[in-house]
Amino acid sequence: MSVSAYRDELTRICRQESIRRIAEEMSAEGLARHGVTMTVGAQVAAALGIEHRNVDLTAAERNMLSIDDGPVLAIVQRFHPSDGGAGFREAMDDLGHAVRERVWVARLLTESKAVWPTLFVCGSDHVESVRRIIRAVGMDSIVLHRDYEA
16 A cells, blocks of 8 residues: 555545544554554644544553453463364454444544544444444444555
């Protein structure tokens, strides 16, 4: 995927849809883990003079909710499931995704700087479930790309 094509697409969407904030499935820790200081979404928001917000949970929040690798691995090691923990791991990943997605939507709706319309950028695995959550709370959403590729 071309970074410049992605930047151009985000800019086009923001202008076409009169976006006032870009929010992303990202955290400061995630940025550090990927060795970057700013996402393309944050760059576009800065260039357009609009708000930007990362909404993912921190490692401490994931740990507190027991949805990070530590608790999962401890349980797998403790119970020695016959499938080597693959089934348990998948179930915990599904649970973790559901918790994270609800936190994202809650942060989009309740933060003090909540502005609309907001462009929310997340991975393709989350598009439909996040859309269902947003609709469940009485808001509408438009999916512009289910899985963007330049």
